[in-house]
Amino acid sequence: MARRTRNRSEIIARRFVSRQQPTRTQPFVERWRWIIQGQVQGVGFRASCSRRALDMGLKGWVRNLQDGSVEVQAEGPPIALAELRAWCEKGPLGAQVKRVKPCQMPVRGDDWFEVRY
Template sequence: MTGRRIRVTGDVQGVGFRWACRREAERLGVTGWVRNVADGSVEVSAHGDDAALRALVSWLRSGPPGARVEALTQEDEPGGAPTGFEIRG
């Protein structure tokens, strides 16, 4: 299991991004969480195998219909894998 912390910027709040992200993560077998950040971005903590994480990052680059992703940054996130995938704040 690998962990990634991902920040997505653009028009990504108020478009169902967190809910769609959770559905996609669950479909891929990725665990972790997603939350809105005060600066208007969305932050994702994702844990899974390399192929599943690559697929989630690929999905995050465009997000759900209505989102307009401008940039995506990611970094390794050490630590154990959580169970499930939740929406925070």
């Protein structure tokens, strides 16, 4: 049986391919904005929301609005965002959430989660 000879370019190409690092895919990231209505100011909603988001590895911010509601913008993996939204629908002790209005936003690439004043 005859052995196939390889030319130099085939050998170099084979070495190059075998040394390549596997490509890493970026995790799927979304950004959502929620307006939480009800009795949500003065009950520690922003601080609790910030702690929850940081524990879940989310990035974004939370702030009070002048009409008495709270605005949350968060980005990260969809599963973590769903967990944060579920928490926002209940809120901390003392909060009475009546409605959560969702809106998907373009990803901005925030570096951390913060409370805005």
